[in-house]
Amino acid sequence: MKRIMERETRVAVFESENPSEIQLVKSKLEAQKITSFLNDNYMSFTTTPTANTVKVMVNLTDEKKAFAVIDKMLKETEFNPSTN
Numbered sequence: 001m002k003r004i005m006e007r008e009t010r011v012a013v014f015e016s017e018n019p020s021e022i023q024l025v026k027s028k029l030e031a032q033k034i035t036s037f038l039n040d041n042y043m044s045f046t047t048t049p050t051a052n053t054v055k056v057m058v059n060l061t062d063e064k065k066a067f068a069v070i071d072k073m074l075k076e077t078e079f080n081p082s083t084n
Contacts, residue, residue: 010037012055013066022054028073034062 013036014025022038029036040054058066 008059008061010039010057011060011063012039013058013063014056014070015053017053019054022056025056025070025073028069029056029058029066032065032069034058034066034069036066 013029014022016022016025026036026038035058037057038054039057040052
């Protein structure tokens with residue numbers, strides 16, 4: 001019997017500096033039985049030291065489903081992170 005990987009590859013499906021947006025996305029994903037994780041320690045050369053961007057991560061196997069859920073949420077609501 002092959003041993004299943006204990007930790008799957010995770011990918012970012014949404015990011016925001018607004019905690020309420022992050023919680024909304026997480027709740028929508030969880031309602032669809034998609035486990036999500038928060039990654040607020042992500043830093044790259046394009047971020048500033050004061051940036052507080054949080055990324056919602058999902059397992060790679062859930063990526064397409066997660067994007068579909070988020071896309072549907074964006075279309076059905078007035079939620080628009082770019083207007084903040």
